[in-house]
Amino acid sequence: MPPLPLQSDWAFVVGNLDLLLVGTGVTVALTAASILLGFLLGFPAGAVEVYGRGPLKRAVETAGVVLRGTPLLVIIILLFFGLSVSSSAFVTATIALGLRSAAYQSQIFRGALQSVDEGQLEAARAVGMGRLQAIRSVVVPQALRRSVPGFQNEFTIVLKDTSIAIVIGLGELLTVGQNLYQGGRSTAALEIFLTVSLIYFVLTFVTNRSLDYVDDHFSIPGGERA
Amino acid sequence: MTDPLLELDDVYKSYGEEQVLSGVSFEMDAGDVDVVIGPSGSGKSTMLRCVNRLTEINDGDIYLDGDCVTDPDTDVNELRKQVGMVFQDFNLFAHLTALGNVTLGLRKVRGMDKEAARERGYEHLEQVGLLDQADSYPAELSGGQKQRVGIARALAMDPKLLLFDEPTSALDPELVGEVVEVMRDLAAEGITMLVVSHEMGFARSAASDIIFLDDGRIVEHGPPKQLFENPQAARTGEFLSRLETTHEGE
Numbered sequence: 483m484p485p486l487p488l489q490s491d492w493a494f495v496v497g498n499l500d501l502l503l504v505g506t507g508v509t510v511a512l513t514a515a516s517i518l519l520g521f522l523l524g525f526p527a528g529a530v531e532v533y534g535r536g537p538l539k540r541a542v543e544t545a546g547v548v549l550r551g552t553p554l555l556v557i558i559i560l561l562f563f564g565l566s567v568s569s570s571a572f573v574t575a576t577i578a579l580g581l582r583s584a585a586y587q588s589q590i591f592r593g594a595l596q597s598v599d600e601g602q603l604e605a606a607r608a609v610g611m612g613r614l615q616a617i618r619s620v621v622v623p624q625a626l627r628r629s630v631p632g633f634q635n636e637f638t639i640v641l642k643d644t645s646i647a648i649v650i651g652l653g654e655l656l657t658v659g660q661n662l663y664q665g666g667r668s669t670a671a672l673e674i675f676l677t678v679s680l681i682y683f684v685l686t687f688v689t690n691r692s693l694d695y696v697d698d699h700f701s702i703p704g705g706e707r708a
Numbered sequence: 709m710t711d712p713l714l715e716l717d718d719v720y721k722s723y724g725e726e727q728v729l730s731g732v733s734f735e736m737d738a739g740d741v742d743v744v745i746g747p748s749g750s751g752k753s754t755m756l757r758c759v760n761r762l763t764e765i766n767d768g769d770i771y772l773d774g775d776c777v778t779d780p781d782t783d784v785n786e787l788r789k790q791v792g793m794v795f796q797d798f799n800l801f802a803h804l805t806a807l808g809n810v811t812l813g814l815r816k817v818r819g820m821d822k823e824a825a826r827e828r829g830y831e832h833l834e835q836v837g838l839l840d841q842a843d844s845y846p847a848e849l850s851g852g853q854k855q856r857v858g859i860a861r862a863l864a865m866d867p868k869l870l871l872f873d874e875p876t877s878a879l880d881p882e883l884v885g886e887v888v889e890v891m892r893d894l895a896a897e898g899i900t901m902l903v904v905s906h907e908m909g910f911a912r913s914a915a916s917d918i919i920f921l922d923d924g925r926i927v928e929h930g931p932p933k934q935l936f937e938n939p940q941a942a943r944t945g946e947f948l949s950r951l952e953t954t955h956e957g958e
Contacts, residue, residue, distance in 0.1 A: 599799075599802075601795065601797055601799035602799060602801060602802065604762060604795075604799060605793075605795060605799035605800070605801065605861075606801070606812075607762065607788065608760060608762060608788055608791075608792075608793040608795075609788065609789075609792075609812070609813035609817055609861070609862075609865060610785045610786070610788040610789040610813060610817040610865070611785070611813070611816055611817055612785055615816055619812060619816055620801050620803075620812075623803045624802055624803045627803065702802060702803055702845055702847060703844075703845045703847070703848060704844075704845050704846075704847035704848035705802060705845060705846070705847030
């Protein structure tokens with residue numbers, strides 16, 4: 483009996499799993515780098531929106547509005563082909579995803595900082611702490627806990643949106659899948675892209691569960707969940 | 709003659725058009741316990757907040773131990789190290805244990821190392837009868853316990869003056885007693901306290917002076933016996949009798 487086409491197509495996927503895993507590695511690295519860049523820029527940006535004033539605050543707000551109002555696909559094409567910020571597709575994708583994520587993370591942290599009761603800052607000031615010290619020691623630790631659910635959401639979005647790096651030829655998961663299919667070596671489009679989808683799902687699932695754990699671990703006893 | 713510990717000299721404060729304090733003056737000596745009473749909106753809390761400059765005054769002067777605290781050059785953080793505050797809504801640091809609440813200021817403001825701060829923290833929690841709750845978080849404590857932690861937090865900084873902003877107003881009636889008891893102990897120890905409160909039992913038994921504030925002005929200021937038994941101003945009498953009826957059964 484000849485092998486079923488279905489079987490042979492899955493065999494093709496299994497045979498190329500090592501390539502898909504390399505692509506998965508790139509996706510994970512790109513996600514981590516983008517989230518990190520987004521945090522490093524987004525957290526201070528959120529703080530400036532809450533506590534800052536003057537031109538700095540306006541500049542940060544404007545940058546956020548522009549970044550949130552531009553499709554990620556446009557940002558990444560603009561950075562790579564328009565501005566050629568880097569010859570490295572990975573670096574360009576990190577900047578694009580990181581900037582966009584910073585714009586959204588700033589709003590997560592802004593909301594979290596604003597949700598901490600005014601009395602907390604006042605009590606810290608009344609003990610004799612300076613404004614910055616009070617924000618750092620009393621408001622920020624509480625705000626970070628409250629930002630976990632929003633951050634969880636953002637993490638998932640960035641992870642999936644790394645697939646957009648396909649347009650600048652970065653060898654992340656989707657690009658690897660596409661290459662396997664377009665190389666003409668197989669017609670197993672459904673099998674390949676189902677596998678790619680499954681990998682994305684596993685990654686987001688694991689990430690969400692890990693952040694659930696962080697949420698539980700850092701929640702304040704007797705009080706709100708983190 | 710030594711300086712009074714706290715002196716308010718013709719203090720004015722307004723929020724826009726609304727005049728909140730209109731020429732408030734009084735003095736208190738070290739060891740005094742002054743209780744401020746007055747109708748809602750009379751400026752009691754504002755007056756208290758002006759002393760540690762959580763609120764800035766528009767005119768007049770406030771002196772602490774001879775130093776002008778309302779001078780623009782005064783370092784507010786240095787001032788606040790010397791003036792503890794207990795809040796109506798407790799304002800305990802939600803992410804820290806009872807001990808953490810008491811020690812944060814010691815470590816960040818006084819620069820104490822962790823061990824020394826802990827030791828001092830335990831002492832003050834013991835003082836308010838909460839040594840066994842040192843590791844509890846604010847959300848795990850009753851209102852009365854929260855306020856006692858709030859008092860321990862203020863005390864730990866070893867302030868020259870303790871401000872109490874309606875410390876029992878947010879408490880269920882059955883929890884008021886434990887907080888008042890702690891305040892009574894502090895008064896007996898000679899801690900200088902400026903207290904905004906309508907706990908008449910405390911005012912009668914622990915206060916050196918009662919200050920009756922109405923519409924941003926001190927209407928009457930004197931020892932509790934005089935104010936309660938023989939008020940000089942008609943408004944004081946009216947207010948006190950209204951208070952007696954609403955607080956009946958206390």
